[in-house]
Amino acid sequence: xxxxISHDEAQALLAIEALGALxxxxxxxxxxxxxxxxxxSAQLVQLRDTAAALAESLPAVPLNxxxxxxxxxxxxxxxxSDLTGRRGDDGGRLPNEPPVKAPTSPxxxxxxxxxxxxxxxxxxxxxxxxxxxxxLLAAGILSVLRSTRRDAAVARNELTAVRAQQLRAxxxxxxxxxxxxxxxxxxxxxxxxxxxGPNAPMGWVFWDQNEKWTLLVHDLPALAADRTYQLWLxxxxxxxxxxxxxxxxxxxxxxxxxxxxxxxxxxxSASVTLEPAGGAARPSGPIALASK
Amino acid sequence: MSASDEQALGVLYDRWxxxxxxxxxxxxxxxxxxxxxxxxxxxxxxxxxxxxDPSRGAVSTWLVTIARSRALDRARSRRRMKxxxxxxxxxxxxxxxxxxxxxxxxHQDAEAADRRAAVLKALCALPAEQRExxxxxxxxxxxQTEIADRTGQPLGTVKTRTRLALEKMRVQLxxxxxxxx
Numbered sequence: 001x002x003x004x005i006s007h008d009e010a011q012a013l014l015a016i017e018a019l020g021a022l023x024x025x026x027x028x029x030x031x032x033x034x035x036x037x038x039x040x041s042a043q044l045v046q047l048r049d050t051a052a053a054l055a056e057s058l059p060a061v062p063l064n065x066x067x068x069x070x071x072x073x074x075x076x077x078x079x080x081s082d083l084t085g086r087r088g089d090d091g092g093r094l095p096n097e098p099p100v101k102a103p104t105s106p107x108x109x110x111x112x113x114x115x116x117x118x119x120x121x122x123x124x125x126x127x128x129x130x131x132x133x134x135x136l137l138a139a140g141i142l143s144v145l146r147s148t149r150r151d152a153a154v155a156r157n158e159l160t161a162v163r164a165q166q167l168r169a170x171x172x173x174x175x176x177x178x179x180x181x182x183x184x185x186x187x188x189x190x191x192x193x194x195x196x197g198p199n200a201p202m203g204w205v206f207w208d209q210n211e212k213w214t215l216l217v218h219d220l221p222a223l224a225a226d227r228t229y230q231l232w233l234x235x236x237x238x239x240x241x242x243x244x245x246x247x248x249x250x251x252x253x254x255x256x257x258x259x260x261x262x263x264x265x266x267x268x269s270a271s272v273t274l275e276p277a278g279g280a281a282r283p284s285g286p287i288a289l290a291s292k
Numbered sequence: 293m294s295a296s297d298e299q300a301l302g303v304l305y306d307r308w309x310x311x312x313x314x315x316x317x318x319x320x321x322x323x324x325x326x327x328x329x330x331x332x333x334x335x336x337x338x339x340x341x342x343x344x345d346p347s348r349g350a351v352s353t354w355l356v357t358i359a360r361s362r363a364l365d366r367a368r369s370r371r372r373m374k375x376x377x378x379x380x381x382x383x384x385x386x387x388x389x390x391x392x393x394x395x396x397x398x399h400q401d402a403e404a405a406d407r408r409a410a411v412l413k414a415l416c417a418l419p420a421e422q423r424e425x426x427x428x429x430x431x432x433x434x435x436q437t438e439i440a441d442r443t444g445q446p447l448g449t450v451k452t453r454t455r456l457a458l459e460k461m462r463v464q465l466x467x468x469x470x471x472x473x
Contacts, residue, residue, distance in 0.1 A: 015458040016451065019429045020361065021436055045349050050462040052353035054430050055315040055360070057411040060404065063313050063327065071331050072305050079298035079338050169346055186467050 003029040007202070007218075010040050018047035038216055038255055039204065042180045179255070183214060191270050193289035197221070201252065203289050205231075205270045211261040213243055217272065220252040220288055230275045231256065232283050235266045245279040301338050308352055309334070311404070312359045319363040319431065329366065333359040364433035414464035422457035425450055 003025055005013075010033040016022045017030055034040045063071070183206050195201035203217035215231055223229065231243040246256040272289040273280075312333055317326040336358050337344075344354055415423055421443075428434045428442065436454065440447045 012451065012455060015455040016429075016436060018458060019426075019454065020357070020433070021429050021454075023435070046462055047458055048357070049350055049353050050458055050465060051430060052350070052356040053407070053411050053461075053465060054415075054426070055311060055356045056404070056408050057415055058314045058318050058408075060310060060408070061314045061317050062310050063330070067327060068309065071327065072302060072309075075305060075331065075334050075338070076298045076302055078335065079301050082338070083298060173346055184462075184466070186463065186470065 002032045005029045005033055007033070007037060007040070010034065010037065011043075014040060014044050014047055018044060018051045020051075036251070036253075037218070038179075038253075039183065042183055046180060046184060179214065179257075183216075189267070191267070191291050193217070193270060193272065193291055195220070195272075195287075195289045199252070201289060203272065205233075205291075207262075207267060209264045211259050213258045213260055215243075215246070215254070215256040215258075215272075217248065217254050217256075217289065218252065220248050220254070220272075222250070222252065223247055223274075226277050227274055227285075228277050228279060229254075229272050229288060230279050230283075230285075231258070232271045232273065233260070233262065233267060234269045234271075235262060236268055238268075240282060242279060242281075245275070298338075301334065304337065304351070304355070305334050308355050311352065312355055315356060316359050316363040319360065319367055319433075325366060326363075329359060329362045332362055336362075360430075360433075368433065410465060410468040411461075413468065414461050417464055418457050418460055421445075422453045422460070425453040426457040426461070429454055 010030055013022055013026060013030045017027060022030060030040075034044055062068075185208055187209050189207045189209055191205040191207070193203035193205065195203075199219040199221070201217065201219040201221070203215060203220075206214040206216070213231075213233075217229075220229065228245040228247060230245045232240050233243050234240045241260065241262075243258045243260050244256065246254050248254040269291045271283070271287055271291065273283045273287050274285040275283075276285075309330060313326060313330050316329040316333075317323065320326050320329065333355060337355060344351070415426075418426070424443065425439055428439045429436070434442065436450050437447060439445075439454075440450045443450065445453075
């Protein structure tokens with residue numbers, strides 16, 4: 001049975017997992033938490049990329065060009081042979097190849113999120129994720145080109161599928177990249193929200209101290225059909241502004257993104273209230289979450 | 293690669309083999325074994341490409357993770373791990389990295405040199421004890437308990453140092469990339 005850990009306990013373990021140094025029950029418990037926590041999932045992806053970047057601190061020691069060319073040819077020949085022999089068998093495995101175990105960064109899709117999309121140009125995507133997408137894009141194109149030579153009709157179908165896959169991948173990367181940036185940017189201010197009740201709902205408001213707001217909530221009670229949750233922001237002048245309404249998924253989780261311009265450092269508090277469907281002009285319902 | 297095309301394997305190899313080789317050579321200190329691990333890494337990537345999800349991390353992270361794991365397994369099996377990589381790192385190392393890289397590899401591209409300088413700068417910015425914890429974990433593959441034994445520090449202290457070190461690295465690298473964007 002996998003042990004359950006709190007969000008704070010998980011936070012303390014993320015870096016150790018990213019360095020590949022977490023084992024046993026601690027690792028099982030962390031990964032189980034990460035599966036259901038968007039904050040920890042996003043942070044783990046970034047920390048793993050950071051850990052991998054340590055490899056780039058080393059002096060570059062290039063392979064001997066002749067030996068590298070030979071290795072490259074060997075790999076490609078073996079891959080071509082693998083493609084030929086892969087129909088129904090498991091050929092091509094190295095003699096000492098361990099059981100298949102891909103490095104994982106369990107990020108769950110942010111399902112059920114009532115998200116208002118924030119436009120983002122491709123040029124502003126994170127460099128490394130963009131590099132990954134670019135490599136896959138090149139790879140997909142190469143694959144399509146080969147298929148075209150073999151069979152034009154098959155290639156057309158593959159092209160359609162690959163383009164659709166690339167579009168989905170690029171969209172997902174862009175959205176996730178955008179979310180990560182809004183959660184972890186250098187100027188982002190984080191406001192903790194807590195609630196009361198048996199499930200002790202909790203949440204966080206991430207503000208870029210300009211106009212972008214991201215709210216993550218866990219364990220809010222299920223909404224009746226005629227009710228909605230509403231996020232409120234209170235400024236230094238004691239103005240209370242609505243940042244919008246949102247619902248939750250079946251677990252009471254939600255990611256809500258909004259655009260609302262406020263002067264830097266003007267936020268005093270934040271809260272979430274239960275309001276009639278469509279929202280209210282000012283807070284009128286019970287408080288579900290409030291900043292400390 | 294996503295469609296299992298061997299030509300795509302060549303694309304990945306051309307882009308990332310130098311980084312993978314530099315890492316595993318550092319971990320193994322044996323040119324022959326390092327070449328073996330490079331080849332094994334790209335072969336494993338080929339075989340397991342369907343498990344790679346671009347939304348879960350960079351391609352380089354995936355390849356480096358495979359390579360590091362294989363190299364550390366080999367290093368552990370012969371109990372000849374390096375234990376003090378970079379602990380004497382100085383601030384001046386970051387400034388000189390481009391020159392050093394150029395001297396050792398005239399074909400090193402500017403992007404890789406910039407990224408190396410950024411990572412070194414971020415490492416140099418860490419307190420020495422945090423950098424040591426990070427490097428023992430990453431380059432020597434030591435567990436937190438092993439690091440505690442090695443450094444004579446309480447386990448909780450080691451965990452805290454490791455966490456702070458990687459968090460600071462993340463923030464530093466983010467800021468440096470934004471500065472150069």
